[in-house]
Amino acid sequence: MKPAAQVFDLQKHYDLGPIVVKALRGVTLEFPSGDFVAIMGASGSGKSTLLNLLGGLDRPTHGRYILGGVDVSQMNDVELSEIRNQMLGFIFQAYNLIPQYTVLENIALPLQYRRGYPPITTADEDRCLELARKVGLGDRLDHRPFQLSGGQQQRVAVARALVNDPQIILADEPTGNLDSATSNEIMEMLTALNREGRTIVMVTHEPDIAEYARRQIVMRDGVVARETVSGMADHGAPFH
Amino acid sequence: MSFARFLRTVQLGLKSLLLHKLRSGLTMLGIVFGVFSVIAMLAIGEGASAQAQKQIVALGATNIIVRSIKPIEGSSSAANQGGTPRYGLLRSDYRRLTHTIPTIINALPIRELPREARHLKRTLNGRLVGCTASYLEVNHLNVISGRFITDADQENLANVVVLAFDVAHELFPIEEPIGKTVQIDTVFYSVVGVTAERTPSAGIGGSLTAQDFNKDLYIPINTFRARIGDEVRTPKQGGMDSEHVELNQITLSVRDVKDVMITSDIIRDTLQRFHAEKDFAVVVPLELLKQADQLRQIFNVVLGSIAAISLIVGGIGIMNIMLATVTERTREIGIRRALGAKQRDITEQFLTETIVLSGSGGVVGILLGLATPLAFQLVRWFTMNFILDGGGAMSETSRMFSEMSPTVALWSLPLAFGISVGIGVIFGLYPARAAARLDPIEALRHE
Ligand SMILES: Nc1ncnc2c1ncn2[C@@H]1O[C@H](COP(=O)(O)OP(=O)(O)OP(=O)(O)O)[C@@H](O)[C@H]1O
Ligand SMILES: [Mg+2]
Numbered sequence: 001m002k003p004a005a006q007v008f009d010l011q012k013h014y015d016l017g018p019i020v021v022k023a024l025r026g027v028t029l030e031f032p033s034g035d036f037v038a039i040m041g042a043s044g045s046g047k048s049t050l051l052n053l054l055g056g057l058d059r060p061t062h063g064r065y066i067l068g069g070v071d072v073s074q075m076n077d078v079e080l081s082e083i084r085n086q087m088l089g090f091i092f093q094a095y096n097l098i099p100q101y102t103v104l105e106n107i108a109l110p111l112q113y114r115r116g117y118p119p120i121t122t123a124d125e126d127r128c129l130e131l132a133r134k135v136g137l138g139d140r141l142d143h144r145p146f147q148l149s150g151g152q153q154q155r156v157a158v159a160r161a162l163v164n165d166p167q168i169i170l171a172d173e174p175t176g177n178l179d180s181a182t183s184n185e186i187m188e189m190l191t192a193l194n195r196e197g198r199t200i201v202m203v204t205h206e207p208d209i210a211e212y213a214r215r216q217i218v219m220r221d222g223v224v225a226r227e228t229v230s231g232m233a234d235h236g237a238p239f240h
Numbered sequence: 241m242s243f244a245r246f247l248r249t250v251q252l253g254l255k256s257l258l259l260h261k262l263r264s265g266l267t268m269l270g271i272v273f274g275v276f277s278v279i280a281m282l283a284i285g286e287g288a289s290a291q292a293q294k295q296i297v298a299l300g301a302t303n304i305i306v307r308s309i310k311p312i313e314g315s316s317s318a319a320n321q322g323g324t325p326r327y328g329l330l331r332s333d334y335r336r337l338t339h340t341i342p343t344i345i346n347a348l349p350i351r352e353l354p355r356e357a358r359h360l361k362r363t364l365n366g367r368l369v370g371c372t373a374s375y376l377e378v379n380h381l382n383v384i385s386g387r388f389i390t391d392a393d394q395e396n397l398a399n400v401v402v403l404a405f406d407v408a409h410e411l412f413p414i415e416e417p418i419g420k421t422v423q424i425d426t427v428f429y430s431v432v433g434v435t436a437e438r439t440p441s442a443g444i445g446g447s448l449t450a451q452d453f454n455k456d457l458y459i460p461i462n463t464f465r466a467r468i469g470d471e472v473r474t475p476k477q478g479g480m481d482s483e484h485v486e487l488n489q490i491t492l493s494v495r496d497v498k499d500v501m502i503t504s505d506i507i508r509d510t511l512q513r514f515h516a517e518k519d520f521a522v523v524v525p526l527e528l529l530k531q532a533d534q535l536r537q538i539f540n541v542v543l544g545s546i547a548a549i550s551l552i553v554g555g556i557g558i559m560n561i562m563l564a565t566v567t568e569r570t571r572e573i574g575i576r577r578a579l580g581a582k583q584r585d586i587t588e589q590f591l592t593e594t595i596v597l598s599g600s601g602g603v604v605g606i607l608l609g610l611a612t613p614l615a616f617q618l619v620r621w622f623t624m625n626f627i628l629d630g631g632g633a634m635s636e637t638s639r640m641f642s643e644m645s646p647t648v649a650l651w652s653l654p655l656a657f658g659i660s661v662g663i664g665v666i667f668g669l670y671p672a673r674a675a676a677r678l679d680p681i682e683a684l685r686h687e
Contacts, residue, residue, distance in 0.1 A: 057578060057680045078582050085580020096575045096684065100259055113580035117245050160579070 003066075004033040004168055004199040005054060010063035012049050012222075023049040025222035026063070031201060033167070036194040038210035039203045041219035047203045048172055050219070054201060055088055055170045056080040068167060085113045089161030091171035095153040097145040097160075104128055104141045107159045114164070131159040135189065151182035158189055169193065171202040175209055187212045253593040256565075257600075267561045268601035270554020271663060274547050275605025275656045279648060280612045281543035282655075287616075287646035288536040292529050299525035300380060301497055304504045306337075306490045310483075311517045324471055326484040327519040333511060334490055340510065343503045346493035348374040351464050351485075353472060357457055358423040359411040366407050366455045368424055370464025376435075378491050379453075386418045386433030393460040400463075401429035405437040406454035422457065427467050429459060500526045535644075551659065554601065555667035562594050562671035573675050574683030583676040590675045594668025595661055602660025606653055616646045 012024040023046045031037060039047045052058045053065060056072060059080075065073040072083055084090075097106045107128045111120055132138055135155035145153055154174060161169055171190070175183035183206075191212055194200050202213060210216045211230065218226040257264040299305070308328025331349070338347045351370035356363055375381065376388050383402070393400050401422055408417045408431075421428045438453040473482040494503050504524045511520055566573070573586055581589075 052681050055578070057684075078584075081577070081580050081582040081585075084578060090578050092684070096571070096578075098572050098575060100256065109576070110579045112248075113576070113582070113585060117242065119242075119244050164580075 002033050003030050004035065004068065005031040005201075006066045007054070008064045008066075010050070010053060010065060011061050012046075012053060012058070013061045022222055024053070024060070027219075027222075027224055029217070029224065031168070031199055033199055034194070034197050036191070036200045036212070036214040037202065038213035038216045039201065039219060040205065040207075040210055040216060041225070045219040046222040047219055049222075051170055051172050051201065051203050054168075055090060056083045081113070082115055085110055086115065086164060087167050089164070089166040089169040091154070091157050091161050091169065091174045093173040093176040095145070095150070095157050095177075097153055097156055099145050102142050102144055103132060103137055103148070103156050106145070106156050107131055107163055109160060110164045128159075128163060131162055132156075135159045149182075150178055151185060154178065154182075154186055155189070158186070158193075162193070166198070168199045168201065171200065173203055173205065175204065175206070183209060249588060249592045250596055252589065253596040256593060257597055263561065264597060264600075267557050267597060268554075268604065270550050270557050271598050271601030271660050272554075272605040272608065274550035274554050274663070275602045275660050276608040276612075277543045277547035277550060278656045278659060279606065279609025279652050280615070280646070281540055281547060282652040283609070283612045283646040283648045284539045284543070284616065284644075285536045286649050287644045288533075288539070290647060291644045292531075292533075296525055296529060300378065300491075300493070301526055301529075302494050302500060303378065303525055304492045304494070304500060304507060305523040305525070306492070306507060306511070307521050307523060308485055308488050309519055309521050311519045324482045324484050327517070328485045329487040329490055329511075329520055330514075331486050333514065334487060336514070337490065337492065337507060337510060341492075341503060341506055343494045343499045344492050345495050346374055346378055348372060348378045348491040349461055349487050350375075350489040350491065351461055352488045353468065355424050355457070357407065357411065359420060362411050364407060364410050364455070366404075366457050368464070368468075369456050369458050370461035370468075371458055372461055375458065378493055379438075381438065382436045383433045384436045386431070388433055388435070389458060389460050394462045397463050397466045398460060399427060399429045399467075400432045400459065402433040402435060402458040403431060404435050404454050404456040404458075407457055408434040424457065425468070429457075497526065500524060551663055554598070555663045558594055558598055558664065559667040559671060561597075562590060562668055563674070565593075566590065566671050566675040569675075570678060570683045570686040573678055574680050574686065577678075577680035578684060586676040586678075587672045590672035591665065591668045594672065595664035598660045598664030598668070599657070602657045605660065606656055609653075609656065610648055612648055613646050 007027055007029050010024055010027040010029075011022070014021040014023060027046075027050060039050065041047050049058075053060055056067075056075075057080075059075075060073055063073065064071055067083065068087060072080065075083065090096075098109065101109070108120065108124070111124055111128075129138070129141070132141055135158055137152060137155055137159070140148065140152065145156070148156070154177075157174075169190070174190070175186055178186065187209060190200055190202070194214075200213070202209075204210050214230055216228045216230070217224055218228075306329060310325075311327055334347065334349050338344060348371060353368050355366060355368040357366045357368075358364075369375075371389065372394065373388060373390055376383065384405070386402070388402055389400065392398070401424075403411070403417060403422070411417065411422060412420065417431045417434060419431065421430050423429075435456075435458075470486050471482060471484045473480045475481075492503070492507065494500055501524070504522055508522050511522075576586065576589075
């Protein structure tokens with residue numbers, strides 16, 4: 001499988017004046033296309049920092065990040081924004097829908113920022129409708145986020161992450177705010193997406209959620225401490 | 241930015257403004273008043289200058305008018321003690337002025353008296369005007385039938401009369417007036433011409449009262465002198481009032497507008513040397529323009545300050561609200577950035593929102609501005625009745641104020657709209673840039 005993303009010696013330091021916080025201290029990882037990875041680890045171990053870098057929301061202090069064969073580690077804001085829009089889909093713990101928008105408008109939001117700003121066509125609208133149905137919200141199109149349950153809001157977020165047909169879906173604790181039944185529903189949805197061929201990188205605290213993934217990576221103090229493959233023996237970090 | 245995308249951005253802006261209707265409305269107020277003041281200022285300026293133009297045309301911009309005025313009672317000099325009071329311009333003044341001042345290209349002596357004119361059974365209270373052939377040219381007047389008074393008429397002391405439009409109409413409602421006779425006092429004059437209709441002139445201060453030229457009967461000034469003379473008696477309670485006046489007015493024309501002020505100074509100096517009393521007044525129509533300008537400047541300063549202050553306060557209000565909005569919507573900004581919005585997209589979004597806000601204020605202000613003439617009438621009515629105390633002794637300014645009508649200049653509307661949009665840009669840029677510069681990760685974490 002050709003890698004969807006690779007990081008080499010990725011470091012992120014926060015210079016707070018008197019001290020420098022090293023949130024990531026050299027992470028080397030490969031995410032083959034179609035992979036499903038769960039990142040685990042204690043609070044403060046650098047999981048979100050890594051995911052934000054993978055999501056092009058920030059630039060590493062050191063190291064390289066190759067996304068789809070292109071080095072994006074030193075891209076400027078405009079280029080990174082286009083990468084986020086075209087190649088990546090985000091799912092957040094807090095759903096992060098726009099409160100004044102309806103379900104359908106929230107799903108369509110990434111279309112506003114496509115390269116060259118093409119007008120929204122009926123094909124686009126049909127796609128948004130289809131995605132809304134796919135996540136089971138075909139009858140809630142005109143509802144606003146506050147009228148939906150947490151699980152329903154997260155489904156809107158999943159549909160929104162898919163609207164631009166990204167290669168990689170990044171999810172930071174997507175079930176962190178949900179009960180276990182709803183969590184499982186969302187995880188079934190992600191698993192189905194992975195089966196369609198999408199690469200998924202997910203941060204989670206819960207071992208049973210991590211079990212949905214093919215690989216589990218455990219972080220500690222800004223480095224990869226351990227890696228397991230579901231159903232296989234623990235074989236440590238492969239790139240050391 | 242394509243037009244479709246621009247529309248979409250504007251639509252988004254409207255949508256989020258409508259989310260907080262009261263807040264948006266209050267924020268707009270400063271811009272509304274600012275834009276209204278801009279339009280009102282220009283409308284009043286336009287009105288004042290139009291009024292001045294009209295007067296200038298009526299009186300002639302290159303004319304200087306010298307009027308005889310009766311000196312104030314009791315201040316008469318010894319020469320007048322006892323006998324018939326003598327005052328005013330003299331024929332010698334006329335000769336002196338026309339012979340010594342080179343910039344004067346045309347001059348018109350006038351003698352005038354209110355007189356009753358009669359034709360058969362019809363009578364009319366008109367104004368008998370003794371003048372010369374120059375009258376037409378100096379006053380930019382035309383004859384619509386027959387001819388005007390000629391130099392030959394002066395020499396022959398001819399008993400001829402030219403009627404003003406209304407006089408002809410009233411004395412000769414059906415018949416052709418030319419060739420007929422008109423009786424004034426005991427003398428019969430034969431009608432030789434009729435002049436075109438004229439707009440009455442407004443008064444200029446105390447020295448030149450409003451005149452209605454349409455009741456004039458023009459005769460040669462020499463004939464006037466021969467038939468009526470300089471001394472005039474008018475019956476009054478308990479006897480006769482008599483006065484001796486050689487000329488009531490001399491109108492002098494200069495070639496060029498830029499000569500007007502100097503020439504009028506020379507005229508004033510020349511006359512002062514030969515007049516012990518202040519029994520004449522020099523009126524310069526061109527000065528009207530200056531008065532109108534002064535009035536306009538007062539309005540401009542007042543309204544301009546209101547406009548500037550409202551616009552700045554309005555702009556600050558908008559900026560304040562937009563900064564609050566940005567803080568309130570930090571999370572939204574983070575979401576948009578994560579989904580691919582560039583810094584420029586965020587700037588555009590908030591800037592458009594600000595411009596939609598200030599532009600809507602501009603539109604409301606323009607609508608109010610269109611009502612300026614109406615509002616002005618109300619203000620004037622109020623001022624005249626309650627502040628200036630019913631038009632007793634009116635100053636020049638209040639006189640202009642009372643006669644002027646503001647006109648909204650069409651070009652001021654796009655200008656005002658442009659200003660309101662400009663305010664949106666100026667005061668919206670900072671909040672919009674602040675929104676765009678937010679760190680996406682921190683914005684996403686914002687509660
Ligand atoms: N903007 C920042 N400035 C300074 N330090 C930061 C910043 N962002 C993260 N850190 C630090 O980097 C380290 C890693 O943070 P990170 O958010 O990646 O942890 P995490 O593994 O996601 O934890 P959690 O499970 O609690 O979400 C922490 O020590 C954190 O304090
Ligand atoms: Mg985290």
